[in-house]
Amino acid sequence: MQRPALDDIFQWEVRSWSRALPLWEKHLPQQRPLKALGIGEREGGLSLWLASLGMDVTCTDLHPFPPATQALHATYGLANHITYAQADATGLPFSEGTFDVVIFKSVIGALGTRELQHRAIQEMHRVLRPNGVLLFAENMNGTALHRWLRKRYVAWSSYWRYLDPRSDRDLFASFARLDDRTAGLFANLGRTEGQRDLIARIDSLLAPLVPASMRTIWYGAATKA
Numbered sequence: 222m223q224r225p226a227l228d229d230i231f232q233w234e235v236r237s238w239s240r241a242l243p244l245w246e247k248h249l250p251q252q253r254p255l256k257a258l259g260i261g262e263r264e265g266g267l268s269l270w271l272a273s274l275g276m277d278v279t280c281t282d283l284h285p286f287p288p289a290t291q292a293l294h295a296t297y298g299l300a301n302h303i304t305y306a307q308a309d310a311t312g313l314p315f316s317e318g319t320f321d322v323v324i325f326k327s328v329i330g331a332l333g334t335r336e337l338q339h340r341a342i343q344e345m346h347r348v349l350r351p352n353g354v355l356l357f358a359e360n361m362n363g364t365a366l367h368r369w370l371r372k373r374y375v376a377w378s379s380y381w382r383y384l385d386p387r388s389d390r391d392l393f394a395s396f397a398r399l400d401d402r403t404a405g406l407f408a409n410l411g412r413t414e415g416q417r418d419l420i421a422r423i424d425s426l427l428a429p430l431v432p433a434s435m436r437t438i439w440y441g442a443a444t445k446a
Contacts, residue, residue, distance in 0.1 A: 225273050225297055230266040231326070235414070236421035237405040238326065238358055241440035244402060245324075245356045248442035249274070255321040258348060260310050260341075261328030265290040265303075271322060272302040279320075281308035310341040315348045323349055324356040333380045339392055346395045349445045355396065358440035359384045361403065367437065370410070386439045393443045401441030403433045 231238045249255075257276040259268035261283070268280035272294065280290070280303050294300050308314055310328065323345045329338045345355050362368060362383040371378035384392075386403060393399045406424040411417035428436060 223273075223297055225266075225269050229293060229297075230270045232264050232266050233414070234405070234409050234411075234417045234421070236418050237408045237424065237438060238440075240402075240404040240438070241326075241356075241358045244400065244440065244442060248354050248356070248400065248444065250321050250352065250354065256319065257322040257324065258313075258315070258320045258345075260308070260323065260325035260345065261331075263287070263290065265293055267324045267326055268303055269294055269297060269299065271324065272299040273297065276302070276322065278303045279306060279315075280304065281306045281313075283307065283309055311337055311344060312340075313344045313348055317347050318350045318353075319348050321350055321353045322356065323353070326358045327360055330360050330381045330383055331377070333382050335382065335389070335392075338382065338384075338389075342392050343395060346445060351445060353445045355393075355443040355445075356441075357443070358438055361385065361405075361434075361437050361439050363406075363409075363437040364435045367410075384439055386433065393441075395445075396443035397446035398444040399441055400443075401439065403436040403439050404428065405437035406431065406435070409437055 227235050227239045253275055255276045257271040257278045259280045262268050262280045263282045265280055268278045272278045286305055294303050329341050332338050360383050406428045408417045408421035408424050411420050
């Protein structure tokens, strides 16, 4: 089976966000078959990746999917491995212990409050089977420059709640283990994907020199007991 291109999996600021992939792969359950759930999957990239690994994936989003999502999956011959549903992350319409893997990227910041973010993660924990894994990547605040630019130019900055790996670590307290990292620095300031890719290469040299709290992506794998 053809391995999906990173551009099709991550869509935006690909070099930075795809740094999560090796850690995610390390924590995937080894048994097959597996059932997986993608949260906030409007473009369907993470569902595409999991289906390419032989999983049966339920691809969900709060809103109806555009035709391009199913077309992407069909391009890779994976349409038979993916089903689609509308779902609110704070109240998932699935039974307890349904899935082996749950995955999301840049989703729960949009919930706006810590209470709703906690509720969403608890819902993901609930629908996981024992020893199941939650794979995640979320936006962090970044530097003071990021915060200033967002207030000035980003429409959703007034309601988006960015995560902090220190103060928000307890969002994952119900899980038995959490393996996490941070990435990203200035790449998301690029105007085009080409610019973001170039800046991400520079970020890989600069990021180790700055505190983790100044980075822009928090990613990890949380395992249910």
